[in-house]
Amino acid sequence: MIYNLLSHINSPQDLRKLKADQLELLAKELREFIIDIVSTKEGHLGASLGVVELTIALHYCFDTPKDLLVWDVGHQAYGHKILTGRRNIFETNRKLNGISGFPKREESIYDTFGTGHSSTSISAALGMAISSKLKGDFTTQHIAIIGDASIASGMAFEGLNHAGVTQANLLVVLNDNAIGIDPSVGALKSYLTRAKIGQKPLTDNIIEALNFHYEGPIDGHNLPKLLKAFESLKTKQGPKLLHVITKKGKGLKQAEEDQVKYHAPGKFDKATGEVLSKENQDLPPKFQDVFGFTLLELAEKDEAIIGITPAMPTGSSLKYMMGKFPERAFDVGIAEQHAVTLAAGMATQGHKVFCTIYSTFLQRAYDQLIHDVAIQNLPVVFCIDRAGLVGNDGATHHGVFDLAFLRCIPNLIIAAPSDAIELRQLLYTATQDLQKPMAIRYPRGRGSIKEWKKTFQKLKIGKGRCLLEGEMLAVLSLGSICSNVSKGIKAIDGNFSIAHYDLRFLKPLDEDLLKSILKKFQHIITIEDGTIKGGFGDAVLEFAQAENYRGKIHKLGIPDQFIEHGDTEELYDIAGISSEKIKEKIISILK
């Protein structure tokens, strides 16, 4: 593929030298470039394809980097990255030491605000706009580009609600494609759907009711229309919103037709668009599917069971229950706060609510977990997905703080299954007369067990288990990092007798088991795929200190820094919790 125009564009300054009628060709090239790279290097596809014209128009009309663009979530910023000097390194996208899959301030002056989580762009851009105004700068433009799924989140509303009473020079570009990762939901979405290109909603315009100047909707793939709209909006004072209708996956037939699959399709044939099969048939299942299928199975037998996801039916595999029991399984949109308190409300009426939220997004509902669930001791079950290091999505998406931020909450049971069978049994256990809130955290991706559909068996809350007897040293692990420990121990040459315990529960701790371990071993290693500060290791340390333990506890876990993107195995190694690093640690103690 020859990129006649694109290959000369190393910055938006180069872009702005083009004539307006060349932009359509550039859009074609940019789209092909994205498809070319993502088809082999993987990454997020659909969102960026949908905003190719929008991205070009923004950098063409506005004086970036002086004018400030904030890309909400940032899945859609590949075109932006390619046009702002990162074309030649774009193939390192999401790889260790490569560029990030999301906008990132450290990476480029054009990335004015790091994103990853949704619905932050309006607040951030408004902050920038108010700053400019205070500095007497009335020329800089401040632009938030936000999707229709993200603008429906409460945080975005808070931003709009504040912006509407300022005179800040803020432009919100609503990229309305009726889908986030899964199709958008909610009343605002229904409302937006009623707006058609060229047909402004005449009454009940929510945006105008919030004091915004509203323009649109316009066709987001029509470059002349976009250019005209931006040129006109540039001169408009105060907060304004441009409603742009786009198609996610635009320009790749399959991506347009199966927008969920092509959000991040993995490798695909760039000519045909077909996703390359990974021959997954023989692999052990994803933890997500173990959750999704088990919950469905439980829900078939127990009418009291309800499932809730904030906008991740596919990612979390709640989609299986949603398919079979649509009236009992809810996608509430990007609304973690609401999801948790909704669950609490249902729990007061006797329903058994399973609320599945990614670990990093549970940070959005921390107060609701404490205030609405834990204080009231309601038996809501939190299925905390993508806990631990998640790999290529990087710092914004690693679920590494949950053990620490949950441990301090009274009443809460905190469990972490070491494998798929354990996850299945914990889910079952949570349906058996649960009297308190419970968190079950598990990682992204596949475990190592294929035969996971065991007969249901209730686990005893707060009881761990010994996986390997030993004499010289005990390794205590929590959760699926267990498998790294097993591999690490197995790889040790020589005649070392090492014990391995799976504690299963961070809270309540298995004090009987711990007492026996403290009694027996002079060296204990704790290991968790969570921050070293305040989590599992600290819980063991606290107990050991109270028991006057005189031996040595070696804590392994995510060090006190943000871990960047890379393959999970690479990141485990960096964090010192790969099987190799565990092995080395054990040897260093025993030698």
Add this chain to the structure above:
Amino acid sequence: MIYNLLSHINSPQDLRKLKADQLELLAKELREFIIDIVSTKEGHLGASLGVVELTIALHYCFDTPKDLLVWDVGHQAYGHKILTGRRNIFETNRKLNGISGFPKREESIYDTFGTGHSSTSISAALGMAISSKLKGDFTTQHIAIIGDASIASGMAFEGLNHAGVTQANLLVVLNDNAIGIDPSVGALKSYLTRAKIGQKPLTDNIIEALNFHYEGPIDGHNLPKLLKAFESLKTKQGPKLLHVITKKGKGLKQAEEDQVKYHAPGKFDKATGEVLSKENQDLPPKFQDVFGFTLLELAEKDEAIIGITPAMPTGSSLKYMMGKFPERAFDVGIAEQHAVTLAAGMATQGHKVFCTIYSTFLQRAYDQLIHDVAIQNLPVVFCIDRAGLVGNDGATHHGVFDLAFLRCIPNLIIAAPSDAIELRQLLYTATQDLQKPMAIRYPRGRGSIKEWKKTFQKLKIGKGRCLLEGEMLAVLSLGSICSNVSKGIKAIDGNFSIAHYDLRFLKPLDEDLLKSILKKFQHIITIEDGTIKGGFGDAVLEFAQAENYRGKIHKLGIPDQFIEHGDTEELYDIAGISSEKIKEKIISILK
């Protein structure tokens, strides 16, 4: 005062035996009863006075407790408590072992959902409504009563947005009095203000745009109108909203005129309405005022300084800066998420942003703190107000988790001043070329130092200090609990030589100082007015373990349970961190 009607009402069943034309007299009595008790026992006043008629009408028209009322925030639920069997114990309101100042499930079957934090009611009531529907119960009514300040929070929007696409039997009563604790702000508020009693907004009706049936606005002090509206809404299917206009403080002239002061006025003369002066002139200042006046002083000299509060200008004392520099000090409404990311946006443009949030409400912005501030290492300053036990507001308001949930966040500096002078110096320090985000946490109420306006002096980040030299045992405290330690040590009879260190910073820890302490002492007590799990004590423990410390560390802090309401001193004692309990602990170790 004789309560001819009220004294016979021990439940809503009794209320419903009255004739409709008796309700006005009942309202008068209920109002007087509230004034009578609150004038001497203290508590929240204005909000409950404003909803006297609404409360009566709700319990009269609806079949409580079968029909489910959820009072948002719950400041306004005094009338509800009095009418639902708690009249005779209402004078124990907010006292230790007395009834809670907020709705509480444990307390009464009429309190269907515990509140305290705002904007949860729509989600909770929607959850109940969906539960009823799933159970085939189509008669139960589910009613959220929410104020105009609370409905403008993002979480409430999430609830509305979801409700609008359900057919759940949900009634939202919007209690619109144009004020929360301070006057409401934001575009939605401006919008609501344009609606007048009897005049429905014809275009741009946000509520209708979200698929709600909208009725009103009606006069919330007009009982016949309220009864008529509720009777009609009872039969209406699906989500609906009744817009009710009320006056906060209704029926007490001063409370109507100074709504901020009479939100929770302390003791007052029930005849004249005058607040009884507490003769505060000679008392040391509140930490809040030290913050507020110091920030104003700093802002006078440094144009880069910005202040942000989510809806607490009076409570946090940001009002002083807002008065003098309205363009640089912002009340963004009940919008903690937005507040933090707005601050981050401003910080990218070089402003020095002081974002003051109550500890318990910072839980609402936990993700934004991590994702938008800490990952980007932006030097936003979080002034964390009402940290530690707050007293009579109880479990929902104690700021006891912050040390634990903040300690695990990389990049963050965490400081806790032991007194007013230290707070002042920390605020100053934060203006001096701060390179990272910083949290400064301080308690509700007064310190013990009157002469606090010392010359500004930059403190060294991560450096603690020795307050008292000693030989036998070291007490390490963090923050204002310091004064309990000093008192406790002073009260010990006999010849004990006790050292006292004020660590000042939870992060970074003063490792040099700690090393010298570990070297010298065989017994160390750590003390914090925060949860015992994951906070200061654990940080010291972690460091000591890494240093192979062989002595004993005794951790004092809030035990792993929710602490109820009571006077702060009583609660300190229950938590084991009063000066008396500290003294006893020291003696028990040394004897």
